[in-house]
Amino acid sequence: METTTASHTTTDHSKIQKWIEARNGRPSRVKGAKEGGVLRIDFGAPEETLEEISWDEFFQIFDENELAFLYQDRTESGDTSRFNKFVNRP
Incomplete structure (x- = not known):
């Protein structure tokens, strides 16, 4: 049985967008x-090295590069996790 601290991988656009928006993130x-x-x-105050893009553009790049989204829902202490990484699709 998986715990909520386990990491997950998905290519589902709506699941990815929901996870990011729930943490006040921007593509x-x-x-x-x-x-x-x-x-x-980008979480919190905008970072100078990043530029915000539309969800359409975000997912176009995501699919063109055949990426998957690795993420965690909760930390070991039970807090909402922001851990995420873009990985190659299996």
């Missing part, structure tokens, strides 16, 4: 990156 990419961009999630 972003690294400024100046080539080939569509390097995806990131």
